[in-house]
Amino acid sequence: MTQQHIPFDNSYARLPEGLFHRQSATPVKAPSLIAWNAPLAAELGITGDPDPMVYAGNATPEGAAPLAQLYAGHQFGQWNPQLGDGRALLLGEVVDRDGHRRDIQLKGSGPTPYSRMGDGRAALGPVLREYVVSEAMHALGIPTTRALAAVRSGEEVIRERPLPGAVLTRVASSHIRVGTFQVLAARQQDEALSALYAHTVDRHYPDVKDPVDLLARVTERQAELVAQWLSVGFIHGVMNTDNCALSGETIDYGPCAFMDQYNPEMVFSSIDRRGRYAYAAQADVIVWNMAQLATALVPLLPDTDAAIKAMTEVVHGMGDLLRAAWLKRFCAKIGIAEPRAEDAALIGELMQLMDAGQADFTNTFRALGRGDARDQFTDRAAFDAWESRWKTRLEQETHDPAALMLTVNPAIIPRNHRIEQMIAAAEQGDDTLFHRLNAALANPFDAPDADEDLRRPPLPDERVRATFCGT
Known part of the structure; x- marks a missing residue:
């Protein structure tokens, strides 16, 4: 076994001490490696063989300079003045082979001062869910945190019942959240807020001129990100401000899910009892989250009235960014490379038909590219009428619509029922489906016959009605 080397170069650890708590992880009983992401490790400049002792x-x-990060946040719209890494530790940072700085974080590494009476541990199921879904999102081309390793702890954690424990190693462009800015603004720690702002600009937006410009850049990235979520039927499930990264990456795969049947009001998260984070609500929520970021940035500008006016304009303009990003993504899904404003109505009509007929979101768009979408609809006469209008519109395109559709509409997604089957098997010590899913989802636009069962929507008795946080 070759000793591993991780080329740490830690910058967050040099920020004011109030932003984090330095500590080591709590050892586990009997760590054993489940998965190691060798291609990602190569990107990060990590050499040698993975040691389960390190990743547990x-x-x-x-x-390494292990620390738990402090942040606050709005959870389902309610302000919580102190959150933080209650079961995670930032080991440190590396500069990858492309010159990008990346965090390496352990999740499930034991209690911290921010645990709020939690055990600081993670169950195997949520660890494997995040590993599979985050890597699937990366393969889909959607900005996301990544999974470097998954390790069984050899211990049980107590949730509704005893469950096998595990630790996930997560990689992110950073773990700086809207809530990281919020906690400092709320505590009026202006010096630390300024240091965090400078660090964020240097790390993610080096050409930004001032906090208003930073807000504008973050809103642009978040608008693109949410449009990408919507385009693949992804529901984050817990879009609290502490789960909203300034890098523009998808972060925190708790009660997340991909839709099977299309329903704009679809909610899977067991804790989202009022549908705040439903599929179609995500565009509104991200605007709300950006308004909270704007509020936290106001103390950084000398003229408060002018700052509020400028930031209000940025937040109010986000709706246009979202609509444009949505139109671009969904036009591509129906083969239109050059969107027009009137195309929104054509897309809307299709999705109304999908909703009324409970059509499968992923398979319907994929079938459009193959030319056999009719079978996805219960009201086939209504689809025929829409298809006629659609084909007339495609005649005005100069490229191959089918080729475009097959490159943007995945053949396979992490189906909720397959995720649950994977977790159930892994809890019994069988990781076969976990590894099979990872392999299939790494090439989401391919459709080999061997993966047909993974592409199939759930049968009525396989449907997953609710997903759960890992805490």
Whole structure:
């Protein structure tokens, strides 16, 4: 076994101490490696063989500066003045082979001062869910945190019942959240807020001129991100401000899910009892989250009235960004490379038919590219009428619509019922489906016959009605 080297170069650890708590992970009983993402490790400049002791938190690698990050946040619209990494530790950062700085974080590494009476541990199921879904999102081309390793802890965690424990190693462009800015603004820690702002600009937006410009850039990235979620039927499930990264990456795969049947009001999260984070509500929520970021940035500008006016204009303009990003993504899904404003109505009509007929979101768009979407609809006469208008519109395109559709509409997504089957098997020690899903989802636009069962929507008795947080 070749000793592993991680080329740490830690910058967050040099920020004011009030932004984090330095500590080591709590060792686990018997760590054993489930998965190691060798291609990602190569990107990060990590050499040598993975040591389960490191990725379980039992050993601190040379150069690491482990710490739990502080943040606050609005959870389902309600302000919580202190949150933070209650079961995670930032081991440190590396500069990858493309010159991008990346965080390496352990999730499930034990209690911290921010645990709020939690055990600081993670169950195997949520660890495997995040591994599979985050890597699937990456393969789909959607900005996301990544999974570097998954390790069984050899211990049980107590949730509704005893469950096998695990630790996930997550990689992110950073873990700076809207809530990271919120906690400092709420505590009027202006010096620390300024340091965090400078760090964020240097790390993610080096050409930004001032906090208003930063807000504008973040809103642009978030508008694109949410449009990408919507285009693949993804529901984050818990879009609290502490789960909203300034990098523009998808972060925190708790009660997330991909829709099977299309329903704009679809909610899976067991804790989202009022549908705040339903599929179609996500565009409104991200605007609300950006308004909270704007509020947290106001203390950084000398003229408060002018700052509020400028930031209000940025937030109010986000609706146009979202509509444009949505139109671009969904036009491509129906083969239109050059969107026009009137195309929104054509897309809307299709999705109304999908909703009325409970059509499968992923398979319907994929079938459009193959030319056999009619079978996805219960009201086939209504689809025929829409298809006629659609084909007339496609005659005005100069490219191959089918080729475009097959490159943007995935053949396979992480189906909720397959995720649950994977977790149930893994809890019994069988990781076969976990590895099979990862392999299939790594090439989401391919459709080999061997993966047909993974592409199939759930049967009535396989449907997953609710997804759960890992805490």
